[in-house]
Amino acid sequence: xxxxxxxxTTAPVLRLENVTAGYFANDIVLEDIxxxxxxxxxxxxxxxxxxxxxxxxxxMAGFLKPRTGRVMLGDEDISALNPAERLAKxxxxxxxxxxxxxxxxxxxxxxxxxxxLRKDKQAMQEAIDRMVERYPVLTKFMNRAAxxxxxxxxxxxxxxxxxxxxxxxxxxxxxxxxxxxLLVDEVYDEMDRLKQEGRxxxxxxxxVQAAVGLADHVxxxxxxKNHLDGSRxxxxxxxxxxxxxxxxx
Amino acid sequence: xxxxxxxxxxxxxxxxxxxxxxxIAIGLSLILGVLKIVNLAHTxxxxxxxxxxxxLVSVAGLDPLLMIIPVVAIFFLFGMGTHRVMVQYLxxxxxxxxxxxxxxxxxxxxxIAIMIWTTxxxxxxxxxLGEVIRLGDLNISVAKLVAAILGVVVLIALxxxxxxxxxxxxxxxxxxxxxxxxxxxxxxxxxxRYVFAAGVAFAAFGGTILAMVQSFNPQEHARWLAWAFLxxxxxxxxxxxxxxxxxxVVGVIESFAGLLLPFAYTxxxxxxxxxxxxxxxxxxxxSVKQRTI
Numbered sequence: 268x269x270x271x272x273x274x275x276t277t278a279p280v281l282r283l284e285n286v287t288a289g290y291f292a293n294d295i296v297l298e299d300i301x302x303x304x305x306x307x308x309x310x311x312x313x314x315x316x317x318x319x320x321x322x323x324x325x326x327m328a329g330f331l332k333p334r335t336g337r338v339m340l341g342d343e344d345i346s347a348l349n350p351a352e353r354l355a356k357x358x359x360x361x362x363x364x365x366x367x368x369x370x371x372x373x374x375x376x377x378x379x380x381x382x383x384l385r386k387d388k389q390a391m392q393e394a395i396d397r398m399v400e401r402y403p404v405l406t407k408f409m410n411r412a413a414x415x416x417x418x419x420x421x422x423x424x425x426x427x428x429x430x431x432x433x434x435x436x437x438x439x440x441x442x443x444x445x446x447x448x449l450l451v452d453e454v455y456d457e458m459d460r461l462k463q464e465g466r467x468x469x470x471x472x473x474x475v476q477a478a479v480g481l482a483d484h485v486x487x488x489x490x491x492k493n494h495l496d497g498s499r500x501x502x503x504x505x506x507x508x509x510x511x512x513x514x515x516x
Numbered sequence: 517x518x519x520x521x522x523x524x525x526x527x528x529x530x531x532x533x534x535x536x537x538x539x540i541a542i543g544l545s546l547i548l549g550v551l552k553i554v555n556l557a558h559t560x561x562x563x564x565x566x567x568x569x570x571x572l573v574s575v576a577g578l579d580p581l582l583m584i585i586p587v588v589a590i591f592f593l594f595g596m597g598t599h600r601v602m603v604q605y606l607x608x609x610x611x612x613x614x615x616x617x618x619x620x621x622x623x624x625x626x627x628i629a630i631m632i633w634t635t636x637x638x639x640x641x642x643x644x645l646g647e648v649i650r651l652g653d654l655n656i657s658v659a660k661l662v663a664a665i666l667g668v669v670v671l672i673a674l675x676x677x678x679x680x681x682x683x684x685x686x687x688x689x690x691x692x693x694x695x696x697x698x699x700x701x702x703x704x705x706x707x708x709r710y711v712f713a714a715g716v717a718f719a720a721f722g723g724t725i726l727a728m729v730q731s732f733n734p735q736e737h738a739r740w741l742a743w744a745f746l747x748x749x750x751x752x753x754x755x756x757x758x759x760x761x762x763x764x765v766v767g768v769i770e771s772f773a774g775l776l777l778p779f780a781y782t783x784x785x786x787x788x789x790x791x792x793x794x795x796x797x798x799x800x801x802x803s804v805k806q807r808t809i
Contacts, residue, residue: 328699351701359699366696368689375685383701385682428700 279341280305281327281358281436281469286336288326296322298491299336303484304436309458309468311482313475315513319491320471321363324438327469328360329353340436355383357435363444363471367421367428369414373405376413380428398427419450426457436467443474455481475506489513520653526771528654532729534767535664538671538760539725540740541747543718546674549753550691550711553603554615557622558719559737559744564625565591566723566732570638573727580645581662584724588717595716599709622737629734639731663725668760670721675756687711739783746790 281304288297297319304310304327312320325331327338329350338346345353350360368376377395384391399405402423408416413424422442429437442458443451455477461468462481472478479485485502487494487509495502502509544558565587572583602621606614645659678684690697690704690711698704726732726740743766751762766786773785 330695330698349703350698351703354699354701362696362699366693366699368692368696370692371685371689375689378682379685379689379697379700379702382682382686432701 279343279435280339281467282337282339283323283326283333284337284339286323286326286333286338288322288331288333288336290322290331295334296491297326297333300488300491300493302486302493304467304469305484306435306467307465308483309462309470309481310484310486311470311472311478312486312488313472313478313509314488314494318488318494318513320488321440322491323488324360324440324469324471328358328438351383354432354434357432358438359429359432359434359436360438361425361429361440361442363441365418365421365445366425367413367416370412372410373413373416373424374409376424376428377405377431380431383432394431398431401430402427418446419453422446422450422454423457436469437461439468439470439472441472442470443472443477451477475510479503479506518653522775525654526775527768528656529660530768530771531764532657532660532664532767533771534764535667535760536660536722536725536729536763537667537743537747537766538763539663539667539718540722541744541751541763542671542674542756542759543715543722544744545748545751545753545756545759546718547712547715548748549755550687551603551708551715553712554611554618555715555719556615556618556741557625558715559740560622560625560629561591561594561716561719562723562726562740562744563732563734563737564629564723565720566727567629567633567638567734569724569727570640571633573643574638574641580640580643580728584666584721587724588721591720592713592717595713596709598716599712603712604705604709626734626737633734635733635735637731637733638727640727642728645728657729659728663728666721666725667763670718671756671760674718678756683707742787742790746786746793749790749793 283300283302286297286300287295289295300319300323302310302312302323312323314320322331326333329338329345329348329352333346336346337344340353340356340358343356345356345358348356368379371379374395377398378391380398381391381394384394399409404420404423405427408420408424413421416424439458442454446454451474458468458470458481470478470481479499479502482499484496484498486496540559540562543562544555547553547555547558568590569583569587572578572587573580598621602617603614606617609617642659645662647658649656649658649661678688686697686702686707689700690702690707694704697707747759747762747766750765751758751760766789769789770782770786773782777785
């Protein structure tokens with residue numbers, strides 16, 4: 268399978284079912300959340316700061332276990348699986364902020380992205396070659412420390428490292444945070460390309476206009492609870508009102 | 517001035533001692549650099565392993581080189597168990613709690629060592645390692661030479677492992693960003709356990725090569741902890757090659773200080789060096805640059 272042709276028909280639905288979660292004993296960040304990430308679609312999660320957007324991604328990726336409720340991938344309950352086990356099932360996460368391993372070379376970053384192929388060196392090399400083919404700009408940086416890359420180059424490496432195992436579901440957290448407007452456009456161009464390829468994406472971003480523009484379906488959260496959800500078309504007319512509402516929260 | 521007596525011999529002694537110091541410090545550096553854990557029990561483990569090694573060689577009469585292997589293996593398993601029982605259990609606790617836990621482990625190990633071996637100073641019977649090689653006016657202790665070579669070989673082997681293998685890259689990646697290491701599918705808990713166990717095994721290894729070159733007793737671990745920290749601070753966290761260089765520097769300084777100053781001042785020079793290093797890097801260990809291992 269080439270990196271540009273993803274088997275979307277096999278991608279299962281990822282769901283949060285009545286999930287309540289928090290980081291500390293008496294702390295509830297998400298309360299009775301329901302969310303559904305449809306195969307081959309972009310689902311955006313919006314909301315004010317502290318509404319639980321990134322936490323919902325962390326629950327889906329396995330970094331935070333739900334206190335109650337379930338995380339379902341297709342018909343399978345994956346609530347108890349750790350992030351590595353979820354990645355093996357095709358759920359990959361691109362975290363917010365810089366996430367390259369700065370002191371490792373670009374090539375080593377890609378190798379670690381393909382860590383789950385470590386027992387099959389040929390498959391690992393083929394996966395790296397596919398990513399270099401997809402992002403040719405990486406070719407000239409392969410032996411450079413990832414920490415020396417520019418913001419845009421580092422973001423490309425992060426996309427490559429996340430896509431290297433051809434995951435069935437991509438969880439993308441605040442992809443435009445800390446980037447210049449020009450680079451934000453490039454990041455969204457790349458995400459549009461992923462959408463055109465039929466990838467399944469759950470996107471969290473403060474950049475509301477861009478996130479809604481890319482989405483097929485939108486969820487909004489407030490105070491850790493479901494607020495609104497619906498198709499993108501239903502949201503486009505009410506964005507200004509929503510943003511004003513969030514700013515007042 | 518006698519060139520050999522006043523310069524080359526102390527330089528050689530210092531370099532040999534430095535190779536041993538590198539071996540003593542690398543476990544501390546690895547655990548601190550990768551896992552961000554201040555293992556205060558590092559040299560208590562080292563001395564305990566040295567005493568066990570002494571027991572096997574001196575009392576049981578077993579081969580001093582071969583006996584390094586079982587001692588290191590036993591402490592690797594001890595490290596695995598300690599990680600499972602203590603480190604993993606405290607993984608979400610504060611740094612202070614973790615430091616206190618290792619302080620407790622240090623006290624426990626020292627107490628057990630005193631119960632078993634008393635506070636007597638022990639000297640390893642060197643056997644065939646007790647020879648001295650004479651090259652003109654130069655005298656080279658075979659035991660010091662072997663201990664230094666073992667220290668250097670282990671440090672270089674660790675450096676190659678960390679920089680040339682995929683698992684080494686994973687360890688370095690985990691040191692740089694544990695969350696992202698988890699995201700790419702690395703089992704951080706398991707890898708951390710192996711790294712911790714390796715750090716403890718390196719401490720035990722340090723104990724065996726220390727036993728070849730110095731007499732020691734169960735209460736001396738605090739002095740060696742200062743030595744190990746000095747080497748780690750000089751070398752930078754987690755860098756095995758720099759740890760080796762730092763060990764050599766400390767060894768050479770100690771050797772020349774011992775030659776030029778009364779014996780009592782030798783330790784003062786090295787403690788002063790430690791104090792200066794902490795002052796120069798004025799936020800203490802937190803400001804030590806973390807490098808690629």
